Amino acid sequence: MLVLLPPSETKRDGGDGPPLRLDALSHPALDGVRKALVDELVELAADPPACRAALGLSPAQDAEIARNAALWTSPTLPALHRYTGVLYDALDAGSLRGAAAARARARLAIGSALFGLLRADDPVPAYRLSAGSSLPSGGTLAARWKPVLEPELATIAAAELVVDLRSGSYAALGRVPGAVTVTVLAERPDGRRSVVSHFNKAHKGRLARALASTRAEPTDAAGVAAVARRAGMRVERTGAALQVVVPA
Numbered sequence: 001m002l003v004l005l006p007p008s009e010t011k012r013d014g015g016d017g018p019p020l021r022l023d024a025l026s027h028p029a030l031d032g033v034r035k036a037l038v039d040e041l042v043e044l045a046a047d048p049p050a051c052r053a054a055l056g057l058s059p060a061q062d063a064e065i066a067r068n069a070a071l072w073t074s075p076t077l078p079a080l081h082r083y084t085g086v087l088y089d090a091l092d093a094g095s096l097r098g099a100a101a102a103r104a105r106a107r108l109a110i111g112s113a114l115f116g117l118l119r120a121d122d123p124v125p126a127y128r129l130s131a132g133s134s135l136p137s138g139g140t141l142a143a144r145w146k147p148v149l150e151p152e153l154a155t156i157a158a159a160e161l162v163v164d165l166r167s168g169s170y171a172a173l174g175r176v177p178g179a180v181t182v183t184v185l186a187e188r189p190d191g192r193r194s195v196v197s198h199f200n201k202a203h204k205g206r207l208a209r210a211l212a213s214t215r216a217e218p219t220d221a222a223g224v225a226a227v228a229r230r231a232g233m234r235v236e237r238t239g240a241a242l243q244v245v246v247p248a
Helices: 028-044 048-055 059-069 086-091 098-107 141-159 200-213 221-230
Strands: 002-005 108-112 116-119 162-164 180-187 193-195 235-238 241-247
Touching: 002 200, 028 048, 028 059, 028 116, 028 141, 048 059, 086 200, 098 108, 098 200, 116 141, 141 162, 180 200, 200 221, 200 241, 221 235, 221 241
Parallel strands: 002 108, 002 162, 162 180, 180 241
Antiparallel strands: 108 116, 180 193, 235 241
8 A cells, every 4th residue: 555645845954864866766767857857946046036936935935945956965854754744743654663664664655746756765855846836947747747657656556555645736746546535524513514624634644644554454445444444533435535524
């Protein structure tokens, strides 16, 4: 089973790993697009006004531009520890120990606008690039990633179950055939439901932790739902689509 996480805008600074080497990352078929994007971001960082416009930044966020300028030279961290924020706080991968930690490293992957697909231990620098960013070279990031990312994801999906927890913009970079998808719904006392926005990240983080650390080996959506229920989550299933239902 592979649990595919979204990235986060916020990222931990620094690191104790060597500078970025694409040949140290998993999924080498993605390296051509990776290199082109890293080179473009480094070049773009030399023009702060253009960089702000492309990445949707304000002058107060110029530290993000400095991160991009140093993409080839700054230290790295394992991808699972680079990303921060609500989902990663709920996942709390750093607290896993022993066999559970090993399962998490094997099962967790992260969708990335810059690197396409990262495994938990892939060493990456801090950076700023979102799936919806419009780089000066033109075209969408989805148009650049789909031709190489979708075949890679299809190969993975042919060999193991994929639980896709990415948000819409990141899922658009490369679809996964047959993936289990998850929506978080808030239920009011009168039974009305609505899609949860901000706090869906926390619930997906809880689900990711349960799936990453379980001894079970789910092979379909029913198995994923069973793991979630054992973790105390209320889950409904329609085919390969799961709905996590939480109080409004």
